[in-house]
Amino acid sequence: MPPVSLLRNKDDDTKFGLDPNALVGLKEKAVAAKDVAYCPYSYFRVGCALLTEDGTIIVGANVECASYNVGTCAERCALAKAVTEGYSKFKALAVSTDITPPASPCGMCRQLIREFCPLTMPIFMYDKEGSYVVKTLGELLPMSFGPDDLKRREARKEL
Ligand SMILES: O=c1ccn([C@H]2C[C@H](O)[C@@H](CO)O2)c(=O)[nH]1
Numbered sequence: 442m443p444p445v446s447l448l449r450n451k452d453d454d455t456k457f458g459l460d461p462n463a464l465v466g467l468k469e470k471a472v473a474a475k476d477v478a479y480c481p482y483s484y485f486r487v488g489c490a491l492l493t494e495d496g497t498i499i500v501g502a503n504v505e506c507a508s509y510n511v512g513t514c515a516e517r518c519a520l521a522k523a524v525t526e527g528y529s530k531f532k533a534l535a536v537s538t539d540i541t542p543p544a545s546p547c548g549m550c551r552q553l554i555r556e557f558c559p560l561t562m563p564i565f566m567y568d569k570e571g572s573y574v575v576k577t578l579g580e581l582l583p584m585s586f587g588p589d590d591l592k593r594r595e596a597r598k599e600l
């Protein structure tokens with residue numbers, strides 16, 4: 442496995458049309474959000490930061506539970522906060538963990554991100570040194586099912 446820095450393309454910073462300062466802020470907030478993770482069972486801290494269309498950044502962290510299945514990931518925490526605070530358009534998501542190579546959002550999170558974000562949206566995954574790998578949502582969740590598919594229901598005509 443090559444070092445993470447080699448997995449990253451030279452033009453990644455600009456190719457998504459993001460303001461470089463916004464990206465720095467997004468990374469810092471994702472890294473800092475790890476401090477508020479509640480993870481007494483896994484000791485695996487995850488921080489997430491979501492960049493909304495108006496430039497606001499909403500953060501989340503993983504919240505675990507003694508009944509293990511009940512815990513939630515940082516990404517779903519951030520999304521639930523953002524959506525319930527009235528945000529519905531997102532430009533980027535950053536996730537930070539203390540491992541190298543970086544962790545990527547789990548399957549459940551990818552599906553919830555799919556609910557609210559475009560397939561072209563970049564997902565930046567930061568490792569313990571602060572290097573990142575970036576993939577679009579469409580790359581992380583190919584041939585996905587989403588809200589538009591329900592609009593194609595034939596049965597809907599009969600409702
Ligand atoms: O992308 C990920 C992967 C894992 N976790 C959390 C869930 C659990 O609390 C801990 C270990 O799986 O990390 C996240 O928050 N996001």
Ligand SMILES: [Zn+2]
Nearest residue numbers: 514546547550
């Ligand atoms: Zn997850």
